[in-house]
Amino acid sequence: MTIFYSVKLNLWIFKQTERDIIKLYNSLTPYVRTAVNDSNDYMLNFGYWINNSDDAVNAQHELSAIFGKFAKFETVELIADVGSGFSAPAVQWRSEYPHLRILCVDINYMELSTARKMVIFSTPNSSPASFDRISLINASSTKLPFGKDKLDMIVAFESAQHFQSIANFLEVSKSILKPGGLIALAIPVVDLKPLVKGENQKIGIVKRLKLMKKLGILYFSWASQHYDIDTISRSIADHGYQIEEFQQIGHQVYEPLAEYYVRNRGNIRHRLIQSFASYKQRLYFEFVEYAVYRSALKMKDLSLNGMLDYVLIRAKKREPNVDS
Numbered sequence: 156m157t158i159f160y161s162v163k164l165n166l167w168i169f170k171q172t173e174r175d176i177i178k179l180y181n182s183l184t185p186y187v188r189t190a191v192n193d194s195n196d197y198m199l200n201f202g203y204w205i206n207n208s209d210d211a212v213n214a215q216h217e218l219s220a221i222f223g224k225f226a227k228f229e230t231v232e233l234i235a236d237v238g239s240g241f242s243a244p245a246v247q248w249r250s251e252y253p254h255l256r257i258l259c260v261d262i263n264y265m266e267l268s269t270a271r272k273m274v275i276f277s278t279p280n281s282s283p284a285s286f287d288r289i290s291l292i293n294a295s296s297t298k299l300p301f302g303k304d305k306l307d308m309i310v311a312f313e314s315a316q317h318f319q320s321i322a323n324f325l326e327v328s329k330s331i332l333k334p335g336g337l338i339a340l341a342i343p344v345v346d347l348k349p350l351v352k353g354e355n356q357k358i359g360i361v362k363r364l365k366l367m368k369k370l371g372i373l374y375f376s377w378a379s380q381h382y383d384i385d386t387i388s389r390s391i392a393d394h395g396y397q398i399e400e401f402q403q404i405g406h407q408v409y410e411p412l413a414e415y416y417v418r419n420r421g422n423i424r425h426r427l428i429q430s431f432a433s434y435k436q437r438l439y440f441e442f443v444e445y446a447v448y449r450s451a452l453k454m455k456d457l458s459l460n461g462m463l464d465y466v467l468i469r470a471k472k473r474e475p476n477v478d479s
């Protein structure tokens with residue numbers, strides 16, 4: 156039964172709830188951290204890879220830095236980071252943009268508890284003073300506990316692919332943002348255009364089957380709502396935002412990440428196997444690791460073929476009178 160439940164969690168076969176997302180991160184995060192050899196940092200993103208680097212933690216910091224520049228953090232003061240994970244990106248942004256005040260929101264209480272210790276004690280640049288400028292809030296993307304017109308910017312840094320739905324998140328964010336406020340997303344997306352040319356509607360059963368065929372193992376192994384670029388762009392416009400900038404960086408994410416995995420698979424497996432006590436755990440690991448390996452190869456393949464991308468989007472809340 157335990158194995159069945161773990162398989163259900165790790166293979167995205169059934170419709171997943173927010174609770175399942177919490178359980179998934181609770182069960183997988185220790186392995187991800189061991190795999191990337193990260194003892195004190197706790198970033199959870201795919202990374203931005205330069206020169207075939209073998210340093211996963213560095214790639215994750217690079218993505219975080221690129222996102223900060225893209226979001227233009229120098230122009231805003233009070234931001235919410237929704238899906239903040241262990242707040243490692245927030246800690247980095249605070250040291251790069253000391254004027255920022257960051258409200259870290261995550262649905263996962265366990266991650267926030269660890270983040271609290273990390274923000275106060277474990278980060279070289281942090282101090283109780285810096286903690287004043289990073290707050291931790293346990294909430295969902297669709298029920299953000301802030302008043303009307305309060306924030307300069309809301310960011311979702313590799314988290315909106317989980318949101319149910321992204322449209323709800325955009326709607327809630329709009330009322331919380333000050334007039335002229337901004338949203339910035341870093342989000343893995345599928346590009347359905349080669350699959351369903353020119354069509355923009357919600358995905359029906361036939362398209363979904365086609366998508367399943369194209370994504371292969373990734374359709375099941377990747378904990379994502381599989382949003383496509385057009386749906387996101389349309390949703391942003393429909394919810395009263397104007398896209399200011401849009402960047403596609405998938406080639407710097409998936410292909411080098413997969414190559415890193417292939418090059419380091421032996422070491423990663425070795426590090427992980429050492430942490431398992433029982434035969435059952437090890438058997439289960441063999442199954443999940445093989446799925447991860449095949450998924451990494453599939454990601455590379457889809458990225459090369461333009462079916463999978465990673466986009467950065469910055470959009471501004473439109474003033475009501477600008478529309479009319």
Ligand SMILES: C[S@@+](CC[C@H](N)C(=O)[O-])C[C@H]1O[C@@H](n2cnc3c(N)ncnc32)[C@H](O)[C@@H]1O
Nearest residue numbers: 198199200238239240261262263295296314317
């Ligand atoms: C891939 S991790 C990224 C974490 C962080 N941004 C980073 O780069 O380290 C996605 C995060 O989104 C959070 N998340 C998923 N669904 C959420 C939701 N509906 N509301 C708030 N957070 C959510 C997860 O708990 C997880 O911490």
